[in-house]
Amino acid sequence: MTPAPHLVTVAHGTRTAAGNEVARRLTEAAAARLGWAATASYVELCAPLFAEVVADVATPAVAVPLLLSTGYHLRQDLPAMLAATDRPVRLGRSLGPDVLLAAAQADRLRAAGATPGQPVVLVAAGSTDPAASADLDAAAHLLAHAWGAPVRLATLSGRGPRLAEVVRPGDAVSPYLLATGHFHHRARRDAYAAGAGVVAGVLGPHPRLVDLVVERARALAPAAVRVPV
Structure with a gap:
């Protein structure tokens, strides 16, 4: 059985501490459901940066963008960051629409x-x-x-x-x-x-978003990985 991958989430990042905390809470909740190790990362404005995390991850990883739609970061920045490292990382698509x-x-x-x-x-x-x-x-x-x-x-x-x-x-x-x-x-x-x-308030760490992150992580995992339901 293939070992479970490392879950890396990547949010945009903000100068507002409470905003960055949402990514960490979503990541922790998804990791607890999956039983995987996980790290929340950011494109910019907050540490740890995605480029740094994927360069350091020691095991195969899946990267779930916490971005709500397609855009420059998803189509250009994140693939370029992955191309700069030899780490085995599978990058997912935007969370939305869903x-x-x-x-x-x-x-x-x-x-x-x-x-x-x-x-x-x-x-x-x-x-x-x-x-x-x-x-x-x-x-x-x-x-x-x-x-x-x-x-x-x-x-x-x-x-x-x-x-x-x-x-x-x-x-x-x-x-x-x-x-x-x-x-x-x-x-x-x-x-x-x-x-x-x-x-209304922002989406935040809503339970349905946790469901969505877990769903995207499972879809990215190698077929040989046993994934909790």
Whole structure:
């Protein structure tokens, strides 16, 4: 039986300590479910950096990006970091779009006081990558299905409309963000300035995100690895 791989998660990283803690909590919870060793890492702004972790890992590893959509980091930065090392690491795709993320968003909306049928604006950090735009359109569709009401899309940067163009008075806003930080603070400010009635919390270490990280790690593991269910 092949030994269990080392789970390496990789989040973007933020200067906000509480935001970086989300990646660590998700990683610890997923590792406990899998029974694997695990390390949370970051693309930038927080240690340990992904490049440093994969250079030091002694066993075969699987890398699960804690990134919600395709973009430059996933298509360029992370593969380049792996190419610079000879370590055996399997890199996964972005977490989203996925029904588990939509379920977590719906929970966050309810917790914030949004009511069934209330129109929602999904707001994402945004990207200039066209592939990211397709991912975000799909994420909005999945949230509409999970929430049971119309969902419109806004972004804070890159391609797509801004909150001021999309939010209507009384809308609920669902930040499509893993953790608190610059984009989260900006999303709340801009949403309320545009007339939103409710702004949900970030996804955070929601149980459905733990499920998703475990699912992605299992899919990356070699077939000969015995993976707990």
